[in-house]
Amino acid sequence: MGGKITYFFLATVLVLVFGVVALEGVLLLLTGEPAAMGMGAVAFLLPCVGVWFLWHNTSFARNAHRLARELEAEGGLPAEEARRTAGGRIDxxxxxxxxxxxxxxxxxxxxxxxxxxxxxxxxxxxxxxxxxxxxxxxxxxxxxxxxxxx
CATH class of the missing domain: 1.25.40.10 (Tetratricopeptide repeat domain)
Structure with a gap:
């Protein structure tokens, strides 16, 4: 549960940052200066790409967790089979x-x-x-x- 809260918090912060960058992009587009408009277009497009990646990864994680729950309900989740090193990593x-x-x-x-x-x-x-x-x-x-x- 703690991981979901952390993910939600970080995703929310990221969306807010995307919003600020997109707003700055719009403001640069409205200046009418060619160089500023070019930077504004990039500043507006980058958050769009970022939102797409965030959505894509969130969707992937939700689907993977759904499969894990389904497999667990069937008793088909892989058991912890691997030996671990002293540091806790899988051998x-x-x-x-x-x-x-x-x-x-x-x-x-x-x-x-x-x-x-x-x-x-x-x-x-x-x-x-x-x-x-x-x-x-x-x-x-x-x-x-x-x-x-x-």
């Missing part, structure tokens, strides 16, 4: 071992969103964030195209 060899199993599971059932979810967790544990996000996006896409209860 690299253990993460690689689990990843190999999850990858094989996903190759055997490429249309099962549950396998892709577990593969995303394995990628994350192996510290491969870009592939973890891609695998989670695949899980989300597959789940959205799967009728409920299947």
């Amino acid at each position: 690299r060899d253990a993460a690689d071992e689990i990843f190999a199993r999850r990858k094989a599971e996903t190759e055997d059932s490429p249309d099962d969103w549950r396998c892709w979810f577990r593969l995303a967790v394995a990628y994350h544990d192996a510290r491969d964030t870009p592939r973890a996000r891609k695998a989670m996006q695949k899980a989300i896409t597959l789940r959205q195209s799967t009728p409920s209860g299947v």
